[in-house]
Amino acid sequence: MSANRPELSAFLRAMRSRVQPHDVDLPAAGRRRTPGLRRQEVAQLAAVSIDWYIRLEQGRVGVPGTAVLDAVAGALCLSEAERHHLHLIARGEAPPARHVPAPASDSLRRVLAGLPATPAWILDFRFDVLAHNEAATALFGPGFTVGTNTAEPLFLDPGTRAFQLDWDRIAREHVGNLRANLTRHPDDPRLRALIDHLRRASPDFAAWWDDHTVQERINGTKRVMHPTAGIMTLRYDVLAVQDGSDQRLQVITAADAPSEEALRSLIYPPSRLRVAN
Template sequence: MTGRRAGGQAELAQFLRAMRSRLAPEDVGLPAGGRRRTPGLRRQEVAQLAAVSIDWYIRLEQGRVGTPGAAVLDALARALRLSPAELRHLHLIGRGEVPLPAHDRPLVGGSLRALLDGMPLLPAYVLDFRLDVLAHNAAAAALFGDDFGTAGADNLARALFLPTPVRAMQLDWARVARETVGNLRANLARHPDDRRLRELIAELRSASADFTTWWDDHTVRERDHGTKRVRHPAVGELTVNYDALATPGGFDQCLIAVTPADPAAERALRTLVSGHAAARASAGVRPIVA
């Protein structure tokens, strides 16, 4: 790690700690609770409000993660009630670039979030045209891991082509990954001037020979539904369906809903979701409506 990058991580960590120290639980709709040893929100509360993994957020505050995704920084900014100037500063120290203007940033509205949370047994998440994971529900975290939507798993294409748990669980990886390349090519045709999409494609071409091969053969895919097999460390192999549903708002987003393909997969999903909920409850994690 270069000295410049390490310095940036340290500054980001200090900024996040300072921002949460100024907020009281009641400022963000949380019960005040008992006496606190230090002022402000706890790390766990910030992670819950931003819908990110608690472990990942702790590592972020310790300067032990790579460059956070723009959508994750936006979620942290909302959780910490940052002003527009503070949001800009967060992106500059976290990613080295200014955030997109408010009218260009993808938003996940309250009704869409309510729809996600209202599907407690079905993993669901929202993607934009770059395949950034903008939001997900607890069932998606149960299936794909608590880091889903954060760190290296904040973008579905990156999660499939880089060494991540999401890639490791794909039993039909070659087919799913190739379809993803074709999906990105179709999306680039609709958004040819999007700098972040072109940067993602360049990153994956550099990191993956498979991505480069499939990109160069000009495969085009529109992924709106399908079936795939995954292997989860807790329940083994299961077959699931996925459907992409367009969402309103003009940001070229879609909601991906994952459903069991057979009774065995339905039982496995129920086991995962109930086990994940019990683990969070035993750790003292309460559902929070942001």
């Protein structure tokens, strides 16, 4: 490892210098003495402490975990080849293969196809999105795509937290569900890496995880603040498929007439209706 420390330091500095704040949706405030991101910005994007990242860049953190290295790789916008190189020089071994979610079950896809006007999506037990309809994209935005994880932004993204007006309750439900899911899948490396990452990066997640809450999220009502449609009160239902895949269909419906009107305005905006006519 000591022979790779100079290479690790040089590589991280070089990768940091090529990423501009606007590349990762950060404001470019103030003059910069050197090009690229500041160390503090990389730490923020990777959800690690600035002290830890400085020590990583100086080669003084021992052998970092694979999940946190992947978080740094994501913050620095590394390609797959660059991610592979980072793991080799920081850990002395190749990184694990990137997780590819299993396909959504046929039965849930059929249900999803029959709900064009209702936001619906399919998750696995890791909260990875396996499939979704256009109505879900209209509600959550273009960043809601297959392969993304819904638990991470809930705890780590301020915009997602602001969207959920009942954040404390919804977030605790996610923690309880992840604990229940880990009981059923104790040897799943992707699930364990996700939980470990959230425990390090989110004090709220860590506190609620340590109180051993176990919960199966089935249905409920929540309020959201949509950037264009405003406040909506929505019902959510979680339907499990009984085929051994441990996948869930999540469906959103409006809880009152104003929310129904606002939700329909997102799914069927006036511009789309004009084109259709």
